[in-house]
Amino acid sequence: MMQKIQLLSTALFLSAAALSPSFAQEEKIGEGKVSISWQESQPAYKTIYGGKKAPAGAPNVIWILIDDVGYGAASVFGGLVNTPNLDSLANNGLRYTNFHTTGICSPTRAALLTGRNSHSAHMGLFPSNSVRADYPGYDGKIPSEKATIAEVLNENGYATFQLGKWHLTPDEETTDAGPFTRWPSGKGFDHNYGFLGGATDQYKPDLVEDNEHIKPDGTHLNKLLADKAISYITRLKSKAPDKPFFIYWAPGATHAPHQVDKQWSDKYKGKFDAGWDIYREKVLANQKKLGTVPANATLSERNSLVKAWKDLPEEERKLFARFFEVYAGFLEYTDYEIGRVLNYLKETGQLENTAVFVSIGDNGASKEGTEYGVTTKTVAFGKDKVTRDEYRKLVLSEYDKIGTKDVITSANYPLGWAQATNTPFKYWKQDAFSEGGTHNPLIVFYPKGIKERGIRNQYAHITDIYPTTLKLVGLNLPEKVKNYAQAPLEGQELNSSFANPNAPTKHTQQYYTIAGSRAIYKDGWKAAAAHHPDYIDFAFFEGERKSIVSDPSKDVWELYNLNEDFNERNNLAAKYPEKLKELKELYESEAKKYNVYPLIDWDYAARIRMQQNAVVNDANIEKK
Numbered sequence: 001m002m003q004k005i006q007l008l009s010t011a012l013f014l015s016a017a018a019l020s021p022s023f024a025q026e027e028k029i030g031e032g033k034v035s036i037s038w039q040e041s042q043p044a045y046k047t048i049y050g051g052k053k054a055p056a057g058a059p060n061v062i063w064i065l066i067d068d069v070g071y072g073a074a075s076v077f078g079g080l081v082n083t084p085n086l087d088s089l090a091n092n093g094l095r096y097t098n099f100h101t102t103g104i105c106s107p108t109r110a111a112l113l114t115g116r117n118s119h120s121a122h123m124g125l126f127p128s129n130s131v132r133a134d135y136p137g138y139d140g141k142i143p144s145e146k147a148t149i150a151e152v153l154n155e156n157g158y159a160t161f162q163l164g165k166w167h168l169t170p171d172e173e174t175t176d177a178g179p180f181t182r183w184p185s186g187k188g189f190d191h192n193y194g195f196l197g198g199a200t201d202q203y204k205p206d207l208v209e210d211n212e213h214i215k216p217d218g219t220h221l222n223k224l225l226a227d228k229a230i231s232y233i234t235r236l237k238s239k240a241p242d243k244p245f246f247i248y249w250a251p252g253a254t255h256a257p258h259q260v261d262k263q264w265s266d267k268y269k270g271k272f273d274a275g276w277d278i279y280r281e282k283v284l285a286n287q288k289k290l291g292t293v294p295a296n297a298t299l300s301e302r303n304s305l306v307k308a309w310k311d312l313p314e315e316e317r318k319l320f321a322r323f324f325e326v327y328a329g330f331l332e333y334t335d336y337e338i339g340r341v342l343n344y345l346k347e348t349g350q351l352e353n354t355a356v357f358v359s360i361g362d363n364g365a366s367k368e369g370t371e372y373g374v375t376t377k378t379v380a381f382g383k384d385k386v387t388r389d390e391y392r393k394l395v396l397s398e399y400d401k402i403g404t405k406d407v408i409t410s411a412n413y414p415l416g417w418a419q420a421t422n423t424p425f426k427y428w429k430q431d432a433f434s435e436g437g438t439h440n441p442l443i444v445f446y447p448k449g450i451k452e453r454g455i456r457n458q459y460a461h462i463t464d465i466y467p468t469t470l471k472l473v474g475l476n477l478p479e480k481v482k483n484y485a486q487a488p489l490e491g492q493e494l495n496s497s498f499a500n501p502n503a504p505t506k507h508t509q510q511y512y513t514i515a516g517s518r519a520i521y522k523d524g525w526k527a528a529a530a531h532h533p534d535y536i537d538f539a540f541f542e543g544e545r546k547s548i549v550s551d552p553s554k555d556v557w558e559l560y561n562l563n564e565d566f567n568e569r570n571n572l573a574a575k576y577p578e579k580l581k582e583l584k585e586l587y588e589s590e591a592k593k594y595n596v597y598p599l600i601d602w603d604y605a606a607r608i609r610m611q612q613n614a615v616v617n618d619a620n621i622e623k624k
Contacts, residue, residue: 025051025155054157054244055474059446060345060354061153062247063465064338065112066331067105067165067255069440070365072280072423073331077360077441078287079421080271080279081328085339086443089356092453093445094498097292099460100521101363101440103432103514105198106140106167108362108462109250113148113168113187115466115477115489117511119595121146125515126198127170127182131605137595140170141182147481149466150188153246155482156475161232162192163225164250169196176212185211189248193228200252202259203405220261221252226337230344237348244473249341253334256368257411258326258403265329265403272321272328275309276420277302283423291455292441293424297566300426305371306416316372319396323373323413324420326403355446355472357465364437365421367428369412376407424567432514433528433558435568446472450498458505459521463491471495490594511590516552516601520587524563527573527583529555531601550603557584 025048032044074083076090077097101108106126107118114121119137126132127140142148150160162184169182174196184192195206202221207214216224229247236245272279280299287293302308309317338358345351372378372391375398386394401407418428425436432438442460444450449472470477471493477486492506512519516531531552559573559580573580591597 051155052157054153057353058157058244058473059449060244060246060350061158061469061473062249062341062354062356063112063149063469064356064358065109065248065250065362066334066358066360067251067253067362068366068429069254069331069361070418070421070423070428070436071361071425071439071441072283072287073365073421074335074360074441075286076443077292078283078290079423080283080286081331083332083335085335085342086358086360088339089342089358089445090443092447093356093443093450094452094454094456095290095292096442096444096456096458096460096494098457099359099440099442099462100438100510100512101359101361101462103363103437103512103517104430105165105255105362107514109166109168110142111462111491112359112465113150113248114142114146115149115463115491116146116487117463117490117594119513120487120490122595123168124513124596125600125605127168128198129171131600132170133598133600133604135595135598135600137597138600140168142168142187143487144482144484145487147484147486148187149469150184150246150248151481152188152470152475152478153473154188154190155478157243159232159236159240159243159245160189160191161229161245161247162189162194162250163229163247164194164221165198165200165252165255166192166194166196166250167198178211180211183208183211191232194225194250195252199255199257199409201257201405201409202252205252220259220333222334222337225249225251226340229341233344233348233350237350249338250362251334251337254327254331256366256374257407257409258323258330258413259405259407259411260326260330260333260403262329262403264333265326267332268325268328270321272324273317275312275317275321276306276324276416277309279420280423283420287424294566297424298569299424300567300569303415303419303426306419309416315396316392319399320373320414320416322399322402323369324417327413327417329403352447355449355469356443357469358443358445359440359462359465360443361440363429364425364431364434364439365418365428366412367415367418367430368410369414369418371415373402373414374408374410374412375401376411426568430514431517431530432512433517433519433530435562435566437514437517438512438519444494444498452499452501454501456494456497456501458494458497458503459507459510459524460494460505461491461507461510463489464494464507465491467491467493468495509586509590511587511594511596513591513596513599515605516550516555516599518587518591518596518599520583520590521562522583522586524561525579525583526560526562526568527557527580527587528560528568529557531555531599532603550601552599559583 026045033042073079076086110121110123111118124137132140154160372395422436427434427436497503509522519528558571
């Protein structure tokens with residue numbers, strides 16, 4: 001019996017050590033000397049058990065990354081979906097109006113957590129087998145030389161917790177057999193609670209706690225995450241009241257499937273009956289009042305794939321309005337659960353010294369719901385032959401299931417709402433060439449450390465949050481993390497803009513690339529090339545898909561002056577060919593520097609899937 005107890009104690013000790021990289025660290029104290037006698041010897045280092053302490057007075061830090069939210073969705077930036085808790089954060093903090101993500105989920109998450117560009121962090125697309133490629137920018141394996149913020153904070157006295165979506169673990173490593181080096185626990189988090197993939201059912205999530213899958217109990221994932229956040233904080237403070245925490249909170253919301261209890265979606269009944277065209281006009285007016293877009297901004301044209309609301313049949317208008325009532329309820333409910341955690345911190349006296357960063361979206365609004373939306377029986381992502389009329393009837397027949405527990409994991413609103421919630425931009429998620437794919441709201445809130453309030457217009461990128469946080473808590477990037485020499489951070493700190501709305505922009509150039517679509521930003525100028533932007537699975541109707549042009553040399557580049565043209569209304573490529581040439585050359589240089597080449601696109605992904613399945617489905621893809 002005693003042997004069993006000893007073995008159990010040893011296992012628990014090893015488990016705790018594995019989950020806490022800061023359990024014991026070495027600090028060099030000299031050259032050292034080893035002789036036969038201890039009196040004549042001197043160690044070169046000392047071991048610090050329990051890890052280093054955080055800098056005195058260091059704040060708690062919460063990073064919140066909401067999924068698939070366009071610039072014009074949440075009320076905090078002028079949208080028509082109520083987000084009172086985000087509103088409160090912004091009203092008592094800062095709104096960054098010129099903040100950018102990568103254009104899609106895994107690359108944004110890798111860039112955020114490592115402070116390096118997504119291809120530099122080996123996450124040019126996803127870690128899943130179907131789009132992974134054996135090139136440095138696309139192998140889906142974040143290198144140890146580019147440690148996450150959690151690894152750095154954990155080694156410097158912070159408790160670290162991950163909640164929600166991860167989507168950074170290669171497929172073959174997502175079972176309970178591990179290895180766990182690319183799970184959250186292997187990337188610096190003491191504890192994690194959420195899901196490893198890109199999407200999950202909100203009521204039956206593919207739930208993971210620490211290093212094992214667990215069975216969900218039917219509670220909505222938003223509530224589970226908020227409950228767990230409060231539990232982590234409570235438990236930490238009961239044992240180590242002076243130890244600060246870092247929480248990376250990435251809800252499944254508002255990625256598909258759009259699921260929420262009717263008490264939330266029914267709050268919006270009838271509120272979107274005027275449709276997406278009127279929605280865009282109202283939101284632009286709100287944005288101008290708030291100052292989140294320039295006063296001279298005008299709406300981009302309605303995308304050619306989106307019909308005018310007034311031209312839709314009455315039954316389709318009713319259907320599409322319901323899709324967005326559900327989405328709005330889903331987003332407001334997400335805001336509510338965020339508010340529960342913030343209120344807990346306020347009630348326990350911890351909010352004042354907590355820095356909160358909220359990226360409202362990891363990319364623009366999702367185009368993946370296609371023309372009619374996706375529910376349960378509807379065809380998604382071009383897998384089956386079906387006529388347009390058959391598809392339409394399927395969706396209409398499932399009106400009452402929209403937003404419920406019965407929908408599938410790709411359940412999503414129609415494309416018209418993606419453009420509406422991206423107001424005032426063109427295009428959407430995945431389209432890295434467009435502000436609509438990469439331009440998201442950012443909120444920064446820190447009562448103790450940021451006294452200024454209001455709007456900040458400095459250009460910023462998702463990689464900037466890492467160095468900004470390090471400076472805020474009083475740390476520098478270590479030379480080594482877990483004995484791996486660290487590559488420099490590629491983001492720039494925003495701290496100088498906290499107190500000074502006119503502080504110069506530090507992040508002056510940035511490339512973007514997702515699946516071949518690409519852009520380069522430099523001092524307010526932007527050159528961009530779309531790479532089959534209409535690859536939205538529309539052409540599964542009648543069993544066909546639009547042809548894909550995979551040759552990037554045939555892509556047409558456009559040029560914009562974003563200093564004067566906030567949402568890319570005026571293509572200046574013909575007027576300033578030398579500026580376009582300069583920017584294209586800069587993109588070429590950046591692409592080589594950050595492992596962007598070769599350009600892995602959806603055509604490549606489709607071919608890989610065909611090889612893996614050993615089945616060529618002519619209805620799935622046709623290539624010239």
